[in-house]
Amino acid sequence: MTDTTTHPRAGADRVIIFDTTLRDGEQCPGATMTFEEKMAVADLLDTMGVDVIEAGYPAASNGDFEAVAEIARRTKRAVVAGLARTASGDIDRAGEAVRFAKRGRIHTFVSTSPVHMKYKLQKTPEQVLEMSVAAVTRARGFVDDVEWSAEDGTRTEIDFLCRCVEAVIKAGATTVNIPDTVGYTTPDEYRALFRTVRERVPNSDKAVFSVHCHNDLGMAVANSLAGVEGGARQIECTINGIGERAGNAALEEIVMAMRVRGDVYPYDSGIESAMLTRASKVVASATSFPVQYNKAIVGRNAFAHESGIHQDGMLKHTQTYEIMTPASVGVAKTSLVLGKHSGRAAFRSRLEEMGHKVSDNQLQDMFVRFKELADRKKTVYDEDIEALVDENVAHLHDRIRLDSLTVIAGTRGPQRATLRLDIDGRKVTEEADGNGPIDAVFNAIKALVPHEAVLELYQVHAVTEGTDAQADVSVRLAADGRAVTARGADPDTLVASAKAYLGALNKLQAGTARMHAQHAAE
Ligand SMILES: CC(=O)SCCNC(=O)CCNC(=O)[C@H](O)C(C)(C)COP(=O)(O)OP(=O)(O)OC[C@H]1O[C@@H](n2cnc3c(N)ncnc32)[C@H](O)[C@@H]1OP(=O)(O)O
Ligand SMILES: CC(C)C(=O)C(=O)O
Numbered sequence: 001m002t003d004t005t006t007h008p009r010a011g012a013d014r015v016i017i018f019d020t021t022l023r024d025g026e027q028c029p030g031a032t033m034t035f036e037e038k039m040a041v042a043d044l045l046d047t048m049g050v051d052v053i054e055a056g057y058p059a060a061s062n063g064d065f066e067a068v069a070e071i072a073r074r075t076k077r078a079v080v081a082g083l084a085r086t087a088s089g090d091i092d093r094a095g096e097a098v099r100f101a102k103r104g105r106i107h108t109f110v111s112t113s114p115v116h117m118k119y120k121l122q123k124t125p126e127q128v129l130e131m132s133v134a135a136v137t138r139a140r141g142f143v144d145d146v147e148w149s150a151e152d153g154t155r156t157e158i159d160f161l162c163r164c165v166e167a168v169i170k171a172g173a174t175t176v177n178i179p180d181t182v183g184y185t186t187p188d189e190y191r192a193l194f195r196t197v198r199e200r201v202p203n204s205d206k207a208v209f210s211v212h213c214h215n216d217l218g219m220a221v222a223n224s225l226a227g228v229e230g231g232a233r234q235i236e237c238t239i240n241g242i243g244e245r246a247g248n249a250a251l252e253e254i255v256m257a258m259r260v261r262g263d264v265y266p267y268d269s270g271i272e273s274a275m276l277t278r279a280s281k282v283v284a285s286a287t288s289f290p291v292q293y294n295k296a297i298v299g300r301n302a303f304a305h306e307s308g309i310h311q312d313g314m315l316k317h318t319q320t321y322e323i324m325t326p327a328s329v330g331v332a333k334t335s336l337v338l339g340k341h342s343g344r345a346a347f348r349s350r351l352e353e354m355g356h357k358v359s360d361n362q363l364q365d366m367f368v369r370f371k372e373l374a375d376r377k378k379t380v381y382d383e384d385i386e387a388l389v390d391e392n393v394a395h396l397h398d399r400i401r402l403d404s405l406t407v408i409a410g411t412r413g414p415q416r417a418t419l420r421l422d423i424d425g426r427k428v429t430e431e432a433d434g435n436g437p438i439d440a441v442f443n444a445i446k447a448l449v450p451h452e453a454v455l456e457l458y459q460v461h462a463v464t465e466g467t468d469a470q471a472d473v474s475v476r477l478a479a480d481g482r483a484v485t486a487r488g489a490d491p492d493t494l495v496a497s498a499k500a501y502l503g504a505l506n507k508l509q510a511g512t513a514r515m516h517a518q519h520a521a522e
Helices: 021-025 035-048 062-074 088-098 114-121 125-140 158-171 187-200 220-229 251-260 273-287 308-316 344-353 360-376 382-394 437-448 493-521
Strands: 016-019 052-056 079-084 104-111 145-151 175-180 208-213 234-237 400-408 415-423 426-434 454-462 471-479 482-490
Touching: 016 208, 016 251, 021 035, 021 052, 021 273, 035 052, 035 062, 035 273, 052 062, 062 079, 062 088, 079 088, 088 104, 088 125, 104 114, 104 125, 104 175, 114 125, 125 145, 125 158, 145 158, 145 208, 158 175, 158 187, 175 187, 175 220, 175 234, 187 208, 187 220, 208 220, 220 234, 220 251, 234 251, 251 273, 308 344, 344 360, 344 382, 360 382, 382 482, 382 493, 400 437, 400 493, 415 437, 415 493, 426 437, 437 493, 454 493, 471 493, 482 493
Parallel strands: 016 052, 016 234, 052 079, 079 104, 104 145, 145 175, 175 208, 208 234
Antiparallel strands: 400 415, 415 426, 454 471, 471 482
């Protein structure tokens, strides 16, 4: 199958990807990155094909200034942007930081909505218009590439927004961003907003329009794509969607939406999509912000299937449940996770991957025990399956089988075991006390299956890590000069012990039966 999700389509409209992980992303509480971490993120963004890296807010602190300046120095391909209010001090700091870049940008912003102008800035619309023009003019004194943002643009009165846009383009703004600062807009509204502004502003063709969406209502990606449909050609976004409050539009979702649904969004981002998973991991580790398991594209479950019906479909044809290949986003392969919702198809497939060819009968038997195990354990690991296979092979011909076991244990002895065995198809029950729960279990076995064998070894290992790990018990019994060893596995150590002991007993009895048969034949 040709992987159509890895490469840009010929003839698709190019959309500029403006990554603000290091600025808006770092603004969310707890996501602060060290200087070195910022360098690692910036290098990766540059390598993966991001067009603009917003490296920080130079006027915020000396540390931020140094980070922006160093990213400006080291970045090879991308434009490096620094954010600034309209205040001249901010513009100058940003200008000083990005002047080290091959291609530097000053990104200046000011609020244009009535609520922000009145209460936050305490300025009239005319003052805001003047501040915008002055800021863009000052920024153009440093660089040719100047972006102006109308903060809270989606709650701005449309006539005023158009006046501002026209004025800043005239003053030299090359990119005009209309952010949905508080994540309030909807796709239809945002698409229409860009269409209106572009139609009404006479010099709108002199600037690139940009979207910048927040995820307060979970619509950041949908709104960003709608803005592009409305004529915007720059998308501001962050890796893993980190950012103020509920975050920004997630870069990986935007890139893959345009790749996978190129029929609806015929735009290309130029991003090397196979690096998306790595970028997600680097940012998650730098910020210590874990990525939610079910996060689109980069969550650890994005290419994992646990339910039997889906796993069966995936084994028959991967397109039944995956709309992009794992490779297209840098994931090695799909994982079929075995759990209580899995079916026989996935169970058999995993056994075969592990090198076990089993008959239909064996599969049926192991599958029943696998389901029992999966009901009790959160994750069934390959080691658990190995233990199931070992048990199945070792105990295929056992005459004595464990039916049920209940043990009363604790500080107030004696410990008591109630054991039910299936011996040649007959159910027998016994209760026995012991000096500890294991002793009680073994005493109950001795009562039901009288024997002289001596317990020479009793050992317990955990099959995997974690408190719900299976116990793997080994037991060695010796009788008549012969010693046999058997293992039993179960999340309950006492059950595993009973299985191991019975396994050894079965082996001893089978050996004795063979010897008697041989003597009779002689
Ligand atoms: C929507 C966004 O993401 S905007 C970016 C948000 N990012 C940040 O704020 C991170 C960096 N910020 C900082 O380090 C600090 O806030 C600084 C250095 C910028 C300013 O610090 P301070 O001078 O102490 O001001 P403070 O943060 O308390 O208040 C902001 C001031 O800027 C004014 N202001 C806010 N936006 C703008 C703007 N775009 N242009 C001009 N002035 C603005 C406010 O009205 C307020 O002015 P006031 O003190 O006269 O009331
Ligand atoms: C500075 C601007 C672009 C911003 O971050 C916002 O409006 O959310």
